Amino acid sequence: MFxxxxxxxxxxxxxxxxxxxxxxxFLGLLVGALPGLSSPMAIIxxxxxxxxxxxxxxxxxxxxxxxxxxxxxxxSAILLRTPGTPASACTAIDGFPMAExxxxxxxxxxxxxxxxxxxxTSWIIAVTCIPIISxxxxxxxxxxxxxxxxxGLVMVSAFTRGSMLxxxxxxxxxxxxxxxxxxxxDAIERFTFGSLDLLTGVPFAAALVGLFGFSVVLSDLSLxxxxxxxxxxxxxxxxxxxxxxxxxWRAWSIGSFFGAVVGAIPGVGAxxxxxxxxxxxxxxxxxxxxxxxxxxxxxxxxxxxxNGTTGGAMVPMxxxxxxxxxxxxxxxxxxxxxGLQPGVTLxxxxxxxxxxxxxxxxxxxxMMFVIAMGAIRFFVYILRQHRSLLFPFxxxxxxxxxxxxxxxxxxxxAAIFLGVFGFLMEERGFPVVTIVLGVILGPIIEYNTRxxxxxxxxxxxxxxxxWPRIIILGTIIFLVFNExxxxxxxxxxSKTK
Amino acid sequence: xxxxxxxxxxxFKDIIMGIIILSISVGCFFTYNPADAPLEVGTGGMxxxxxxxxxxxxxxxxxLIYLLSSFLKYIKNSSKFDLLFNxxxxxxxxxxxYFKRLGSVVLLIIYARMIGEINFFISSMxxxxxxxxxxERRDYLKMSVLSVLGSGFLYALFIYFLKLPI
Numbered sequence: 001m002f003x004x005x006x007x008x009x010x011x012x013x014x015x016x017x018x019x020x021x022x023x024x025x026f027l028g029l030l031v032g033a034l035p036g037l038s039s040p041m042a043i044i045x046x047x048x049x050x051x052x053x054x055x056x057x058x059x060x061x062x063x064x065x066x067x068x069x070x071x072x073x074x075x076s077a078i079l080l081r082t083p084g085t086p087a088s089a090c091t092a093i094d095g096f097p098m099a100e101x102x103x104x105x106x107x108x109x110x111x112x113x114x115x116x117x118x119x120x121t122s123w124i125i126a127v128t129c130i131p132i133i134s135x136x137x138x139x140x141x142x143x144x145x146x147x148x149x150x151x152g153l154v155m156v157s158a159f160t161r162g163s164m165l166x167x168x169x170x171x172x173x174x175x176x177x178x179x180x181x182x183x184x185x186d187a188i189e190r191f192t193f194g195s196l197d198l199l200t201g202v203p204f205a206a207a208l209v210g211l212f213g214f215s216v217v218l219s220d221l222s223l224x225x226x227x228x229x230x231x232x233x234x235x236x237x238x239x240x241x242x243x244x245x246x247x248x249w250r251a252w253s254i255g256s257f258f259g260a261v262v263g264a265i266p267g268v269g270a271x272x273x274x275x276x277x278x279x280x281x282x283x284x285x286x287x288x289x290x291x292x293x294x295x296x297x298x299x300x301x302x303x304x305x306x307n308g309t310t311g312g313a314m315v316p317m318x319x320x321x322x323x324x325x326x327x328x329x330x331x332x333x334x335x336x337x338x339g340l341q342p343g344v345t346l347x348x349x350x351x352x353x354x355x356x357x358x359x360x361x362x363x364x365x366x367m368m369f370v371i372a373m374g375a376i377r378f379f380v381y382i383l384r385q386h387r388s389l390l391f392p393f394x395x396x397x398x399x400x401x402x403x404x405x406x407x408x409x410x411x412x413x414a415a416i417f418l419g420v421f422g423f424l425m426e427e428r429g430f431p432v433v434t435i436v437l438g439v440i441l442g443p444i445i446e447y448n449t450r451x452x453x454x455x456x457x458x459x460x461x462x463x464x465x466x467w468p469r470i471i472i473l474g475t476i477i478f479l480v481f482n483e484x485x486x487x488x489x490x491x492x493x494s495k496t497k
Numbered sequence: 498x499x500x501x502x503x504x505x506x507x508x509f510k511d512i513i514m515g516i517i518i519l520s521i522s523v524g525c526f527f528t529y530n531p532a533d534a535p536l537e538v539g540t541g542g543m544x545x546x547x548x549x550x551x552x553x554x555x556x557x558x559x560x561l562i563y564l565l566s567s568f569l570k571y572i573k574n575s576s577k578f579d580l581l582f583n584x585x586x587x588x589x590x591x592x593x594x595y596f597k598r599l600g601s602v603v604l605l606i607i608y609a610r611m612i613g614e615i616n617f618f619i620s621s622m623x624x625x626x627x628x629x630x631x632x633e634r635r636d637y638l639k640m641s642v643l644s645v646l647g648s649g650f651l652y653a654l655f656i657y658f659l660k661l662p663i
């Protein structure tokens with residue numbers, strides 16, 4: 001493991017890779033600070049830029065963006081009470097009152113310190129867990145992989161925001177999109193509608209650009225007229241003393257724990273982790289009444305949790321091919337686009353990339369800290385710019401992301417169609433991440449199910465042949481029944497109200 | 498419009514979405530096999546049709562549950578719902594937003610058509626300027642400078658530096 005990690009760091013210190021990681025982190029901080037532009041959107045913007053790069057440099061840029069957006073979101077949460085990303089909403093509760101009380105610099109300092117610390121803790125956890133889980137996962141057979149894929153879909157549907165019913169519907173639509181084109185086993189067309197373009201299926205880049213790029217632009221056009229009123233004119237980051245930070249060990253340890261653990265659960269993402277951490281710290285505090293009025297613990301807990309999810313989300317992504325959140329879903333797509341096969345075999349076939357990504361994760365955390373300290377004024381300047389100047393550029397990058405994947409117009413049309421469809425789904429509360437996950441995992445599940453059945457002479461009982469399979473199947477059934485039960489309880493409660 | 502009427506309007510949108518989902522799932526049964534391939538093809542107990550049909554069946558069931566639950570909630574809500582009034586109201590209040598959304602989609606389609614036909618620099622410049630205008634910017638000098646500089650940057654980045662075949 002250490003050899004692999006040292007190799008990963010060596011790759012990251014390659015001047016080009018290092019520069020790309022730095023630029024990615026810078027862009028991440030920038031995009032994260034802008035309300036309405038989130039990490040998946042930033043990664044989509046970069047998609048066309050990464051086409052001509054090797055897999056590792058391309059993913060390092062994305063890792064930089066992923067880490068940077070986590071802290072960038074807190075800048076606007078603290079200075080404007082408008083979180084740059086949904087996960088930063090929690091930071092605004094105490095960060096903004098701190099700014100109102102004249103402690104904006106200190107609030108930014110707590111956020112920066114906590115983000116760095118949360119990222120570092122979750123990195124240690126990820127680096128420890130990934131080789132162990134990978135070693136176990138490598139022994140998986142086709143039936144295991146199919147079941148793990150189904151479990152990933154069920155978990156995302158269950159834990160993502162909104163109801164499980166909507167999550168499942170999104171997943172099913174994604175599965176159907178993923179099954180379009182020529183069936184790989186029998187070479188028979190499915191859902192091609194007589195179109196030659198659809199013979200190879202819906203281009204993956206088109207699905208990503210449409211669902212995470214165009215749909216977000218269409219949705220965020222409503223933010224176009226909002227203007228940013230800053231709480232202060234003094235912009236610098238004032239780091240708290242190390243002693244003071246250590247005194248608040250309860251907040252950062254709870255935040256780090258929830259970040260790493262919740263981040264590893266597919267579908268929950270940083271939003272859930274930050275609120276859980278904030279609630280737990282508040283409930284365990286000696287002065288819960290101070291929360292909401294500018295309590296530093298109220299900034300530390302969500303920020304450590306927010307960046308803590310970065311390492312956690314890498315665990316299922318790099319070991320099982322199941323994304324922890326929307327950004328890692330796009331990274332899985334990027335792995336495909338660069339010819340790598342995400343999933344249990346990734347550690348075997350792309351160990352260099354995996355270790356490079358892990359090394360990049362730590363370096364991006366350090367870069368995030370340094371850039372934030374040095375360039376806070378620049379981020380605040382960008383915060384003041386009108387979105388009408390930014391969105392046209394986002395649209396150009398997204399269009400090129402789809403076009404340059406095949407050098408054809410068809411993926412752009414597919415992306416626009418999926419963008420409109422994704423926007424309508426999001427408007428009705430269907431999380432589009434479930435659609436993307438269906439597109440990613442669908443072909444893997446189908447292929448492995450068919451191979452498993454071939455090996456077992458068409459005996460479906462092969463899926464309960466071993467204890468691990470029974471446990472996975474049991475988890476799937478439990479999650480479904482639990483969610484149905486919760487749904488019925490919610491329905492009952494709403495009726496009594 | 499009071500709160501209850503707003504909820505009813507939202508439930509109506511849910512019903513429309515339920516119908517769209519159900520249409521997609523039912524449509525899958527008629528479109529999964531465009532080449533009319535024989536269904537016995539396949540190995541290991543699954544054919545090429547098993548997976549899409551299983552997913553389409555599941556989606557039909559889920560779509561039905563969603564549609565029925567939305568419909569029942571809609572019926573139970575005793576508020577008055579006037580479809581025409583709601584549409585007029587929504588258009589009146591969000592006219593500019595709807596125009597921007599529709600305009601963005603049309604603009605993207607035109608841009609996609611232009612990329613393959615005319616020079617990337619020129620097509621991007623036209624797109625950027627029109628998009629700025631669509632998003633209600635009226636500072637023409639700034640818009641022009643940004644369009645030219647932005648297109649130049651994109652051209653240099655993608656054509657010269659990254660050598661993408663655009």
